[in-house]
Amino acid sequence: xxxxxxxxxxxxxxxxxxxxxxxSIIFQQLYNIADSFVAGKFVGENALAAVGNxxxxxxxxxxxxxxxxxxxxxxxxxLFGAGKLRDLKSAVTTTMIASGALCLLLMTIGIVFIExxxxxxxTPPEILPASKLxxxxxxxxxxxVFFYNVATGIFSALGDSKTPFLFLMCSSxxxxxxxxxxxxAFSSVxxxxxxxxxxxxxxxxxxxxxxALVFVFRxxxxxxxxxxxLFSWTLLGKMARIAVPSTLQQSFISVGNIxxxxxxxxxxxxxxxxxxxxxxxxxxxxxxxxxxxxxxxNFTAQNIGANKLPRVKNGYKAGIKLVxxxxxxxxxxxxxxxxxxxxxxxxxxSAEALxxxxxxxxxxxxxxxxxSAKLVSDGVLRGAGMxxxxxxxxxxxxxxxxxxxxxxxxxxxxxxxxxxxxxxGWSVAAVLSFLLYRSGEWKHT
Numbered sequence: 001x002x003x004x005x006x007x008x009x010x011x012x013x014x015x016x017x018x019x020x021x022x023x024s025i026i027f028q029q030l031y032n033i034a035d036s037f038v039a040g041k042f043v044g045e046n047a048l049a050a051v052g053n054x055x056x057x058x059x060x061x062x063x064x065x066x067x068x069x070x071x072x073x074x075x076x077x078x079l080f081g082a083g084k085l086r087d088l089k090s091a092v093t094t095t096m097i098a099s100g101a102l103c104l105l106l107m108t109i110g111i112v113f114i115e116x117x118x119x120x121x122x123t124p125p126e127i128l129p130a131s132k133l134x135x136x137x138x139x140x141x142x143x144x145v146f147f148y149n150v151a152t153g154i155f156s157a158l159g160d161s162k163t164p165f166l167f168l169m170c171s172s173x174x175x176x177x178x179x180x181x182x183x184x185a186f187s188s189v190x191x192x193x194x195x196x197x198x199x200x201x202x203x204x205x206x207x208x209x210x211x212a213l214v215f216v217f218r219x220x221x222x223x224x225x226x227x228x229x230l231f232s233w234t235l236l237g238k239m240a241r242i243a244v245p246s247t248l249q250q251s252f253i254s255v256g257n258i259x260x261x262x263x264x265x266x267x268x269x270x271x272x273x274x275x276x277x278x279x280x281x282x283x284x285x286x287x288x289x290x291x292x293x294x295x296x297x298n299f300t301a302q303n304i305g306a307n308k309l310p311r312v313k314n315g316y317k318a319g320i321k322l323v324x325x326x327x328x329x330x331x332x333x334x335x336x337x338x339x340x341x342x343x344x345x346x347x348x349x350s351a352e353a354l355x356x357x358x359x360x361x362x363x364x365x366x367x368x369x370x371x372s373a374k375l376v377s378d379g380v381l382r383g384a385g386m387x388x389x390x391x392x393x394x395x396x397x398x399x400x401x402x403x404x405x406x407x408x409x410x411x412x413x414x415x416x417x418x419x420x421x422x423x424x425g426w427s428v429a430a431v432l433s434f435l436l437y438r439s440g441e442w443k444h445t
Contacts, residue, residue: 005159005299006081006306010314018295020161022288049272050130050194053123058138061106063250065146068099069153071243076157077298081305086225093230095150103146110139121262124269130194137198144209151212156298163215171208245387256398260405267415274356277345282364285330289323289372293379300383316380323372334365360419367423374430377437389436397429
């Protein structure tokens with residue numbers, strides 16, 4: 001059901017809209033967590049390291065899919081809020097066509113250069129073949145990743161966050177079962193372990209994508225507009241103004257994480273495995289808050305489109321309360337129960353792997369309150385189309401984290417220095433994002 005975010009109590013509207021988004025991203029992250037869990041428990045520590053090592057590269061591809069999602073979502077939100085339904089349909093079909101072309105280009109690049117990229121980030125020889133195998137399978141599933149992201153962006157733009165949540169809940173739970181099935185009962189077929197994990201994810205993501213596309217086209221069919229333009233360069237340009245900076249943001253963050261992964265890889269398989277387990281838990285939180293920030297972007301965009309600017313400020317306050325309430329259980333669990341959470345991914349962890357995973361979680365988890373507030377501020381900036389300001393805050397965090405990780409890792413701190421880069425980068429960028437929000441420029445967009 002489509003939902004107008006420009007009417008009703010801003011706090012209640014935003015909470016009802018964002019909580020299903022939060023649930024959706026929790027289940028979406030279960031895909032990656034399930035891969036690491038099954039690889040570590042049913043295959044071995046090297047398999048977990050291989051999946052974790054590959055994960056940072058998959059985030060580059062996801063960054064482009066996310067750009068298509070948010071570019072379409074913000075513009076469709078504005079058109080929906082303004083009642084321009086014919087342009088809304090044109091924006092959707094334009095995004096579908098452009099996303100397909102971009103996906104094909106990325107698949108070609110990935111197939112040709114993936115081994116060189118793995119070598120570039122100092123992937124240890126003992127996990128290089130498994131990392132490449134996992135990524136080869138993942139790349140063939142990219143079209144489903146792209147079109148699923150576009151479909152969920154459209155649902156969010158129309159104020160419907162519940163439908164994609166239901167798809168993800170079912171497919172994520174199925175993925176866990178298929179992961180285990182492929183690596184145990186069909187271990188003779190998937191002889192490398194990680195290929196069974198990759199094919200399970202491929203299968204379940206494909207099904208959720210197809211279902212999402214069927215439902216989104218049915219939803220659009222119910223919006224009566226008459227004939228509309230299938231591809232609009234004008235609308236593509238408007239979406240690109242949002243999508244390109246968002247893609248660059250996510251891409252550079254992913255590239256930064258790959259550079260950090262390269263530094264981590266120099267400390268050996270034990271540290272890689274520990275980081276692979278703990279960073280999945282960390283990414284579950286950060287991606288959840290990023291998705292809530294996207295929801296605030298939709299809320300902001302619809303209300304700016306309807307010229308209801310006071311609601312944006314009320315939505316910002318409600319967003320801060322929401323993310324801080326969600327921070328409490330995550331920060332508490334990661335800080336005090338990190339040992340038990342890390343061992344979920346490792347059957348018999350080495351001392352080095354266990355130490356690295358616990359230490360990472362204890363260092364970063366108290367700062368979830370800071371990074372979540374930054375992502376809410378970013379949501380308003382992006383929803384208002386203030387992409388230069390948005391990117392400034394994002395790149396500040398990224399540059400600091402990469403530079404500090406490379407520098408501090410060379411000191412007596414060793415791998416601990418890498419983990420310390422996260423809270424420092426988050427804190428500086430959070431102050432900057434808040435100041436940009438407080439400047440009030442979004443009121444004049």
